[in-house]
Amino acid sequence: MKIVVYTSTGCNYCAKIKADLQRWGLTYEERNVTDNESFFNDLHDKGIFSTPVTYLDDTPVIGYRPNKMRELLGITDEQEQGAANVEGGDKQSIVAEQQEQDVDIFTSLDESLLTPTYDLVCIGSGPAGASAAVYAARGKLKTLVIDKAPGSGALAITHKIANYPGVQEELTGLELADRIRRQAKEYGAVFARATVQGLIDGEEHKEIITPEGVIKARTVFIAVGARGRTNKLQGEDKFEGRGVSYCATCDGAFFNKRTVVVYGDNEEAVSEASTLAQFASKVYFLMPGKKLTGQAQLDDLDSHGNVEIRTSHKIREILGAEGGKFEGVRVEKEGGEQETIVADGVFVYTAGNKPATDFVGDTVKRDADGYIDVNELMETSTPGIFAGGDARRTPLKQAVIAAADGALVAQGADKYVNKRKKVLPQYS
Known part of the structure; x- marks a missing residue:
């Protein structure tokens, strides 16, 4: 075959x-x-x-x-x-890289790793968690990084990265993640596979609940990734790839000088609509409600004369012929009126990716979508617990920004653990 x-x-x-x-x-x-x-x-x-x-x-x-x-x-x-x-x-096999990484970097969470009290435990080994481990371990903090699936994060499955500062050659996301993790390990950080089931803010230390036992930490960095949308629109599966898409960067060029619909109400939807406006002759930006969520701003689309914004337009069905040709979407407007919008494709961003933060419960404050509230230093509502990367709301999801979050957290953890009055920066 x-x-x-x-x-x-x-x-x-x-x-x-x-x-x-x-x-x-x-x-x-x-x-x-x-x-x-x-x-x-x-x-x-x-x-x-x-x-x-x-x-x-x-x-x-x-x-x-x-x-x-x-x-x-x-x-x-x-x-x-x-x-x-x-x-x-x-x-070079991506799978072979992942297996080599697991053997060389990640170990099982056994009793020897459950015994100590760590200065910092990073939950997640992506660019945020791994970068925090580099700074923390180099600063002599006893550091543990745990991850249930180190080869499946957003960075790890990225095919090619060519814009990470200081890295001139093109790398896969897994190669970049591997480099950061190995650097952290050289400074003394320990990496282990583990699934986190809960987080408790104890009197003497934080407790991270896993199937293997309880991990004790003076500070915790929540650097988990995000999980995708699960609800589907009627007809979405049928026309996926034949008009239904989820990535303007990947598929925008297919719709050059064509009409597309962008459906969503979040920052991701606004950003993707702006990207598509550079290719498509017409972009219908449909919002299921009247307002955007998070920090998204419709002003970001005003500079594009080919974008038409419609609020209170819920997509009820994705339309097409039996042979698989996409034809448009059926929407329900405010008041129940139905309308068919003829288009060549639809990009769906409803709900977006939500952070996998359910395990924190009420230990730290989160918004309605599960993003953890933090200040400019990545500090949460609970002293000694930090959050960054895809666990917090950010206007741009990039590895370099997540890595910067990690650097801030490591400095904050050092200040907290050593009871310093101010951050002690690492300049080299």
């Missing part, structure tokens, strides 16, 4: 499907539509406006659908669990 994977630069799910194929020991041909216009046109001519797309001979699998891929490929349990050498695809 010939396997061809159409990818785009910056597409997280493209990296994931390639990793799956490599883990199953299957060779494939990668066709990057960002780098090659003919590959872009291949998909466009077939009415496919999204990546990844995996062709199994002549059968396309649109989007990241691992269960469907297993079924079509007849993947056995042995193939699922094993890792094989791959002749094609990436020069």
Whole structure:
């Protein structure tokens, strides 16, 4: 069977499907539509406006659908669990990198790690948590970093990073994460796999509840990632990749000089609509309610003359022909009136990604979406507990910003643990 994977630069799910194929020991041909216009046109001519797309001979699998891929490929349990050498695809296996990282950096959370009281425990090993560990461990704080799935965060599954300061060559997200983690480990930080079930602000120390036992810490940094939206619109699954998309950076070029709908009421939706306005001839920005959430501002779209903003427009159905051609959306306006908006595609950002902060309970103050309230020093409502990265609201989700959060937290943790009157900065 010939396997061809159409990818785009910056597409997280493209990296994931390639990793799956490599883990199953299957060779494939990668066709990057960002780098090659003919590959872009291949998909466009077939009415496919999204990546990844995996062709199994002549059968396309649109989007990241691992269960469907297993079924079509007849993947056995042995193939699922094993890792094989791959002749094609990436020069370096993403899966092999993750396995090497787990062995060399992450250990199991055993009794020896549950005994000490740590100066700082970072919950999450992405750019925020790992960068905090670099600064904290270098500052002689006893530091533990825990993560239940270090290879699945937003940074770890990013296919290519070319804008991280000081890194001139292009890296995968996993390579960058690995570098930061190894640097922290060299300074003495310990990394362990663990699932956090709860967080308690005790009298003498903070307690982090895990299945293996309780971790004791003087300070805690909540640097968890975000989980995706689970509710689906009617017709969304049917037209995913054939008009329904979730990433303007990945798929915006497919809609050059076309009409698109952006549906959402958060900062992500506003940002993506602004990106799409550079490609599309017309952008309908539909908000389910009358107001935006978080720090989003409609002013950010005013400079684009091709963006039409409509409030109180709830998408009730994504429309299209039986053959799979996207045709538009059916919306319900305030008062119940129905309208069909004809378009070539829709980008869905309802609810957005929500942080995985349920385990904190009432220990720290959170907003309605689960984001942890922090000040400019990443301090939460509870002294000695900090939050950053995707656990807090931020106007721009970038690895360098999350890393800066981590640096601030490490300095704050040092001040708290050592009862300093002011932060003792590390200049070198």
